[in-house]
Amino acid sequence: MKNGLIFLLLISVTQLFAQNDALRVKHFNVKKNIALDGYDPVSYFDNKPQEGSESIRTIYKGITYLFSSQNNLTKFKNNPDKYEPAYGGWCAYAMGESGEKVKVDPETFKIIDGKLYLYYNFWGNNTLESWNKNEAKLKQAGDRNWKNVSSK
Structure with a gap:
């Protein structure tokens, strides 16, 4: 009986993680x-975004990341939450302004408080410039909007 309950608990936990x-x-x-359009998430923290290699990859909570080196892969595996992009990799300005998922240029980024924003x-519209004019308000709204968007 006890083994059966443990088995059912393990199946339930596995399904919950799969759903998440x-x-x-x-x-x-x-x-x-x-x-990240195949860019290495760790490379942003060296201020040199680099494309990752198909042969150096990992999957973290269902998301596949590519890396430019084994060293960067190791860094990511040691602290994946540090290197994952804010707002799921969508445009930070758009998330803060309207809560919309808008594509990004993977080479237009900013590290804020140790987190990657894209x-x-x-077409001549660099939203990083607009973000910089009102960062505190946009970040606060973006955090709130992403919480709503990503929970549905």
Whole structure:
């Protein structure tokens, strides 16, 4: 009886994690199942975004990341929450302004309080510039909006 209860508990926990991973994948900015347009999340913290290699990859809570080196993969595995992008990799400005999921230029970014934020930068519209003019308010709204968007 006891073994049966433990088995059922393990199945329930596994299903819960699978559901949480599916929800994350649904809301993260991924292309072909890869986050950050294939850029190495650790490389941003060296202020040199680099494209990752298909052969150096990991999956964290359902999201696939590529890395430019084994060293960066190891750093990520040691502290994945540090390196994951804010707002699922969507444009921080748009998330703060309207709560919308807007694509980003993976080379337009800012590290704020140890977290990676990405921005739309196409057709002469660099939203990082707009973000910088009102960062505190936009970040507060973005945090609130992302919580709402990512829970549905």
